[in-house]
Amino acid sequence: MMNCKEATALMSKQMDHPLILTERISLKFHLMMCSGCHNFNQHMHDLRDITQTYAKGKDQPEAKEIQRDPD
Amino acid sequence: MTQHDTTEHSLAAPAFLTELRLQMIKFANLQLQDQSLAEDAVQEALLAALKNAQAFNRRSALKTWVFAILKNKIADLLRKNVRYVSTDKLKGGQDMSDEELFDNLFNDKGRWHVQERPGKWKQPYTDMENSHFWRVFDVCLNCMPEKYGRLFMMREFLELSTSEICSNEDISVSSLNVTLYRARLRLRECLENRWFQKEATA
Numbered sequence: 537m538m539n540c541k542e543a544t545a546l547m548s549k550q551m552d553h554p555l556i557l558t559e560r561i562s563l564k565f566h567l568m569m570c571s572g573c574h575n576f577n578q579h580m581h582d583l584r585d586i587t588q589t590y591a592k593g594k595d596q597p598e599a600k601e602i603q604r605d606p607d
Numbered sequence: 608m609t610q611h612d613t614t615e616h617s618l619a620a621p622a623f624l625t626e627l628r629l630q631m632i633k634f635a636n637l638q639l640q641d642q643s644l645a646e647d648a649v650q651e652a653l654l655a656a657l658k659n660a661q662a663f664n665r666r667s668a669l670k671t672w673v674f675a676i677l678k679n680k681i682a683d684l685l686r687k688n689v690r691y692v693s694t695d696k697l698k699g700g701q702d703m704s705d706e707e708l709f710d711n712l713f714n715d716k717g718r719w720h721v722q723e724r725p726g727k728w729k730q731p732y733t734d735m736e737n738s739h740f741w742r743v744f745d746v747c748l749n750c751m752p753e754k755y756g757r758l759f760m761m762r763e764f765l766e767l768s769t770s771e772i773c774s775n776e777d778i779s780v781s782s783l784n785v786t787l788y789r790a791r792l793r794l795r796e797c798l799e800n801r802w803f804q805k806e807a808t809a
Contacts, residue, residue: 539717541709548788552762552769572724579795582728587763590744 538566543573547580623666628653631677637760638681640753648684652677682765685775705789712796725795728803740802747797755790762787 538546543566546559555563567574628649635645656673703711712723719725748756758776761767767775773783 539713540719541713541717544792545784545788548791549784551791552784552787572719575725575727576795579725579728579799580791583791583794583798584763586744587760590741590764 538562540566540570540573543567543570544576547573547577551580551584624653627670627673631674634674634760634764635677635681637748637757638765639684640757644684648677648680652680678765682767685761685765685767685771708789708793708796712792723796725799726804728799743798743802747794747801750797751790751793755786755793758783758786759790759794 543563546555546563549555550563567577631649631652632642632645635648636642639645639648652673655676656669660669712720714720748760751759758772761772762769769780769783772778773780776783778786
């Protein structure tokens with residue numbers, strides 16, 4: 537059974553490489569049961585969006601199409 | 608230069624250009640680790656962009672474009688495999704070792720400590736309009752070991768492929784994976800502690 541430390545390493549890895557099937561399945565299973573890791577996974581994508589906006593002109597968020605979370 | 612260019616809101620306004628140039632140099636320097644090389648790259652990118660400044664009626668559009676040019680220049684320099692950075696310089700001082708970081712985040716079973724469990728980031732993008740958010744982001748980026756910040760930005764901002772980064776830096780894929788993982792872990796933790804949690808309790 538995968539723990540959170542292992543799951544977070546895989547979530548970072550999948551930002552750079554496709555995971556193999558067994559990794560994908562065990563990660564998916566872990567994420568269904570762990571809200572902390574579920575949030576962490578979203579944060580990996582948020583970090584990418586934030587970083588890409590960062591150097592483009594920090595006070596100009598309209599330079600990029602911003603997807604707002606409706607909730 | 609037409610009359611239009613000298614208006615307060617024009618792209619050629621000195622204050623706007625000075626600010627833009629500083630942002631660019633800071634960014635280029637983080638990547639290249641060489642002040643004069645960074646200044647040259649920025650100068651070239653700015654000149655190229657300003658030649659066509661008429662085509663941009665909004666400052667944000669020019670900024671996006673000028674950074675795209677700079678990004679290509681930096682990527683070219685890095686691809687040429689000229690290594691400007693001595694390995695000593697990459698070690699970077701840090702207040703917390705990776706081992707301490709892991710111990711702070713995870714218990715001995717590898718599960719999140721209850722108080723460290725990641726929370727929801729409420730509308731993270733709304734905060735991007737806030738200049739204080741970007742100061743916090745700067746601090747978080749700069750308090751990582753230098754190598755982490757640099758490789759993270761190569762991957763996430765310059766969007767170099769992992770194989771390009773590995774060959775430029777002469778490191779293995781697994782070592783890059785480990786570095787990117789630690790960089791993301793630190794950056795996420797720093798933003799959560801210094802920004803998102805504060806927002807939630809404010």
